[in-house]
Amino acid sequence: MTSKDAEATNRAERERAAEKSASVSPLHAVEVSDSGIQVKRAEAAVSELLAALGRDVSDPNLQETPRRVVASFVEQLTPREFSMTTFANDDGYDELVLVRDIPFHSLCEHHLLPFRGVAHVGYLPGDRIVGISKLARTVELFSRDLQVQERLTKQIADYLEDKLQPRGVGVVLEAEHMCMTLRGAQAAGSITTTSTFKGALTKDSALRRRFLPALGDLTA
Numbered sequence: 001m002t003s004k005d006a007e008a009t010n011r012a013e014r015e016r017a018a019e020k021s022a023s024v025s026p027l028h029a030v031e032v033s034d035s036g037i038q039v040k041r042a043e044a045a046v047s048e049l050l051a052a053l054g055r056d057v058s059d060p061n062l063q064e065t066p067r068r069v070v071a072s073f074v075e076q077l078t079p080r081e082f083s084m085t086t087f088a089n090d091d092g093y094d095e096l097v098l099v100r101d102i103p104f105h106s107l108c109e110h111h112l113l114p115f116r117g118v119a120h121v122g123y124l125p126g127d128r129i130v131g132i133s134k135l136a137r138t139v140e141l142f143s144r145d146l147q148v149q150e151r152l153t154k155q156i157a158d159y160l161e162d163k164l165q166p167r168g169v170g171v172v173l174e175a176e177h178m179c180m181t182l183r184g185a186q187a188a189g190s191i192t193t194t195s196t197f198k199g200a201l202t203k204d205s206a207l208r209r210r211f212l213p214a215l216g217d218l219t220a
């Protein structure tokens, strides 16, 4: 084998190794994630934040931290794709369709700390119905974002109204905000409830009560 051949072999091996490590950690190899996050830039920013917090970023224990932090943000800010397939309501089902206790988590846009809890999502069908798992996917679609709970509640309701044209929509979120329980007020265990009702559900306190008993009397 000539030295040139050996060099070519080494290069091929290096390329294979690089491909292999890219497949182990595909996120690290890309500049921009599917959800538009600038991965390299964000990693540099986390590194800078650590330095500004007085940490030694060359410490072996911290070397992988920027990559991990950004991977965590990308995951929390990227909803899984799904298609909101609707079906004709051939059987004329006209009672409430309600999915309770859908777990969700989101990131508070004021502190970049998580808030998490459960969503109760329901609608009164009109001409279209939807697979019930899509109600949980809709919650994820808007919760994997920098959010405030009020806007998140309304976005879920608006989306379902737009896609289903139902006779009514209700969305109730109950969540614990880490920015309120771990810092600031330090109100550990406090739960924030938000709700949006549309259409026929705004006038029917008995139906609203099925989302959350206390909500029945709000505007009755």
Ligand SMILES: [Zn+2]
Pocket: 108, 109, 110, 111, 112, 113, 177, 179, 180
């Ligand atoms: Zn906050």
